[in-house]
Amino acid sequence: MLSRIAEGLFWLGRYLERADDTARILDVEVHQMLEDASSGEHLAAGALLSVMGVEAKTGERLELANVTASLAFDRSQASSIVSSLIAARENASTIRETISSELWECLNATYVALDQRAATARAIGPHAFFRFARFVKERVALAAGIADGTMPRDDTWLFLILGQSVERADMTARLLSVRLSLPPGTGDWVTTLRCCSAHEAYLRTYRAAVEPARVIEFLLLDRLFPRSAYHALATAERCCAELDGEQRRLGTGDEALRILGRARADLEYRQIGERLDELAPLLETLQAVCSQASAAVASRFFHREGTQPWHSEGLGFDLPGRAGGGGTS
Amino acid sequence: MTELFEGYAWEAAWDEMFGAPGKPRLPNRGLYATLRTLTPADLDERCAERDRSFRDRGITFSLSGEERPFPLDPIPRVLSAAEWSQIEDGVRQRVRALEALLADLYGAGQVLADGILPRQVVTSAEHFRRAAWGLEPPNGVRIHVAGIDLVRDRHGRFCVLEDNVRIPSGVSYVLENRRTITRIFPELLASHHIRPVSDYPAKLLAALRAARPLNAGSEPNVVVLTPGVHNSAYFEHSFLARQMGVELVEGRDLFCRNNQLFMRTTGGRERVDVVYRRVDDDFLDPVQFNSSSLLGCPGIVNAARSGNVTLANAIGNGVADDKLVYTYLPELIDYYLGERPVLPNVPTYRLEDREQLEAAMVRIDELVMKPVAGSGGTGLVIGPQASDDELATAERSVRDDPRGWIAQEMVTLSTAPTRVGGKLEARHIDLRPFAINDGRTIWVLPGGLTRVALRRGSLVVNSSQGGGSKDTWVLAADARRDAAGDKPPSGAGNGCDRSRLGAALRLAPVGGPEPGPHLDGQQQQQQQQQQQQAPC
Structure with a gap:
């Protein structure tokens, strides 16, 4: 497969997952802020922004409306939901002949509907945001379902799922960071579970009340829940192993596989103690692992060589015209 | 009801549908009969369906950087089998003559020596490429794909307006138009025998494979080369790559080593044998042509010259569709083929x-x-x-x-009924049939792209100038009578063939899908309901 196509698939997977996870997190957090006015809106809002890598504008009051505006609708904000969906569609359009046409149509139709959905949600206010979040979650689920039902399980599929899994592990780590950065006593852990659609699965697994240590244990270590960090890492690792395709007697030659495998093993044999404040470094490491793995995949498979202009003298670039630039070198 | 055609009038042009007011031409009778039963509101509804489908599937072309849905007029253009057979012969003849001309110009140059075509006309042609001299294509084909633009004058005669043998575009719209019209007018498609257009990608792939270099294996690696996502025809490039199941590459995916073309893949480099390139000559190879081009691949022309890769269409083809060389085509057809032109020039x-x-x-x-x-x-x-x-x-x-x-x-281009503001009005149209040359036969896609000038009286049909398109139907030879509605034998008509086909294919039932276990018996359900009521 072409390196450029592989890269497009990887990032399509990442952006879709990012849009989905951001919508999930915002949906639950906005709900929480509305329901419990005492919970310190500005604290939660600040934590949310910082964990998504968005700098709060100085002088602006941290409140619900601002947070949703920048994390959901702001096109200039690279990590907003809208930007992620646009980027997903842009990636898809460069690999349109590789993904199934149904998948392309789903992504394109989402993009076409996006402006109006976002405008409505902004105009009506917070309660319309829930509808927007549902729209995003449904469209991403539809895309995932179509991909699952229409794409052959060859390298195209592996790159898509690899991107999705790396992003999922990263977002789960970020979500837990939000929670841990809040002062004890604010917010509740049920919200955290709900962000990952994990509340019901948690209850069925533990058959017990929601406790911080267990929530973290569940979201990081559970082998069976598809949104746990462990599960995402293990999936990413499997994709890398399949892409690598070589059985070695010792270790691995694939850098991404090594990074992911180590992180996965570290989670697999870890115990979550009662002291939650010790977890911050773990979550940071997890985020670093995701970005290192992503870089390793890129350097092995995507061969991003800067396009080399053939002629080097002056800047006679005049691509559409025929006259300019000819014969200067 | 004839509301749609109310006030339909045309000037001194040949109208494709009507010979006289209210009197449709024979091949159009079936279409006219159906359209008469539609109200403007019906048509609006179907057009809304069309727009949604185009928008969601991203079938657009970009006009000065803005993506717009390709404007498809809902009313098809109908060609009879006889009309088509003349077009088909004419297009084939034209392509044969152009192939012979190119082989001559980039080889022996006999036509110049014989004084049929002045040397100066050739050397002054903008797209004449000295770099192509002596570059022999493996199966002798330089024009793998041709698009010959035809217009119909006021007497209904088809003339050639222009040849396109460099990188003619528009064929994806032919296929998409048919798909869309089939979905919005299923009843029309069911009542006509229309020759299908969906074979095109398979024919193109076969022609590209047949053009593989002599040293390539029996499974050549064919790719489509696109300038990139921002090119106005990108939709077509990805469409064709998808339909042929081959990679769509950009210049940056390719590189040459030792006169051999490769693409960068996740598994390292992979040899490329045939490039269906949709990048102009000028941008194809910075070593040979425009040295500032980032869209091509340095060294690709030398790789082709070494016989390690085939470029389709060949470089330098533009000399044959030069507008001045065009004026010599009737003489050239005589010179190379010893035939009279089937389709005259304008x-x-x-x-x-x-x-x-x-x-x-x-x-x-x-x-x-x-x-x-x-x-x-x-x-x-x-x-x-x-x-x-x-x-x-x-x-x-x-x-x-x-x-x-x-x-x-x-030439006063012929007119055809076209939807304008909810009603049908006469608008000028042309026709671009597409031909594929695989080295043995020249296959002409039955139909082609009918472009329509949407402004009243305008004769410029190009999509970049506000033109639209029409689905173009070529009626199958045996179906003319049926489609025209000329008293089909009783109880037969088009349905006849289909039911016979159905009978032949009818299979014995083999048992449907397995049902799941039976859920809650009725008795249990009743008891559950009684339980619910009890506490009240």
């Missing part, structure tokens, strides 16, 4: 000839002046529709650079 004047120039300048207000280098209808001056100022400017430009212009007799 009468055209060579302005380098002093006498023809003066004769043309006197009648400049009756003629169409075309820049030789232009494409997509830019720079065209239509005498009867131009102002005095425009004519004066045109005359100056022509006198400054006679090689840069041709003068053509004005």
